Amino acid sequence: MPSTTTNYRLKMLERLRHLAEPGIAPEQDTVLITGGCGGLGRELVKRFGNANYKVVAVDICSKTLFEQIFDCKIQKPTNMYYFSCDITCATSLQQLKIDIENLKIGPVTVLINNAGITSNTPIKDFSSANPMSIEKIMNVNFQSCFGLIQLFLPGMIAANRGYIVNVASVLGILSPAKLAPYGASKGALINMHELLNAELSRSNHINNNINTLLVLPGQIKTNMFANINTPSKLFAPVLKTEELADNIYKAMMNKHKTLCTPYYVHYIPLIKNFDWPLTFMARFFSKMDQVL
Numbered sequence: 326m327p328s329t330t331t332n333y334r335l336k337m338l339e340r341l342r343h344l345a346e347p348g349i350a351p352e353q354d355t356v357l358i359t360g361g362c363g364g365l366g367r368e369l370v371k372r373f374g375n376a377n378y379k380v381v382a383v384d385i386c387s388k389t390l391f392e393q394i395f396d397c398k399i400q401k402p403t404n405m406y407y408f409s410c411d412i413t414c415a416t417s418l419q420q421l422k423i424d425i426e427n428l429k430i431g432p433v434t435v436l437i438n439n440a441g442i443t444s445n446t447p448i449k450d451f452s453s454a455n456p457m458s459i460e461k462i463m464n465v466n467f468q469s470c471f472g473l474i475q476l477f478l479p480g481m482i483a484a485n486r487g488y489i490v491n492v493a494s495v496l497g498i499l500s501p502a503k504l505a506p507y508g509a510s511k512g513a514l515i516n517m518h519e520l521l522n523a524e525l526s527r528s529n530h531i532n533n534n535i536n537t538l539l540v541l542p543g544q545i546k547t548n549m550f551a552n553i554n555t556p557s558k559l560f561a562p563v564l565k566t567e568e569l570a571d572n573i574y575k576a577m578m579n580k581h582k583t584l585c586t587p588y589y590v591h592y593i594p595l596i597k598n599f600d601w602p603l604t605f606m607a608r609f610f611s612k613m614d615q616v617l
Contacts, residue, residue: 348580355379355431360440364547368570412469438470443507466510502614
């Protein structure tokens with residue numbers, strides 16, 4: 326009968342073997358990416374598609390627009406699939422899962438929650454009649470991620486293989502004025518991701534083949550943030566979507582747990598935890614509340 330020491334060594338060897346393996350592999354994984362028609366999502370679809378993964382792109386736009394963006398016809402044999410879906414609707418998400426299964430694309434083993442929207446409306450001016458209402462922003466940026474994880478995590482656990490990537494934002498830690506709903510939604514996503522890790526760790530799945538990655542980018546060069554004027558592009562450079570997509574791919578291959586980029590993002594939690602006078606001074610001298 327193996328001793329306790331022997332069992333411990335075997336477990337450690339198994340963990341080291343697991344860490345040495347790439348986090349993802351095209352012959353084993355099907356990648357679902359939300360917000361796949363624009364910005365970072367489009368670059369992620371390209372990155373994984375070019376690496377020969379089966380890619381399921383999900384967005385609210387039409388299939389025709391997706392075909393125009395990627396210059397492809399979904400009807401032809403390809404490793405790229407597109408589904409138009411309202412990810413804020415539970416019924417639509419259930420139908421999405423059924424459609425993926427009916428096409429026999431393969432079980433979704435990689436989920437990248439990337440879709441996001443924002444609004445630069447001050448808190449006092451928000452109303453439920455606004456198309457970019459607080460509810461809409463929270464549903465797209467946070468609640469949809471929760472729903473998609475609930476939908477596909479059980480299959481990952483059953484297959485003992487999976488990767489969940491949540492694209493949050495540094496603004497979920499420290500946000501400028503007029504971006505309250507966006508910052509709140511990304512803050513909720515950050516907290517949910519941390520609790521997901523805790524639950525997986527407690528269930529021992531995180532020590533096997535269920536991996537997670539939290540992406541905390543600074544400002545990204547997309548249409549969503551086109552009206553934001555960064556006070557200092559030297560200290561807070563604007564990220565290119567192509568570079569960020571490539572960094573996410575590399576982080577997943579290496580099983581990193583968090584991706585903070587640019588480098589200044591590492592120091593934002595420190596500023597957040599300053600006493601109020603110091604935090605106020607940091608906000609004032611950085612001019613972060615004047616970007617909108």
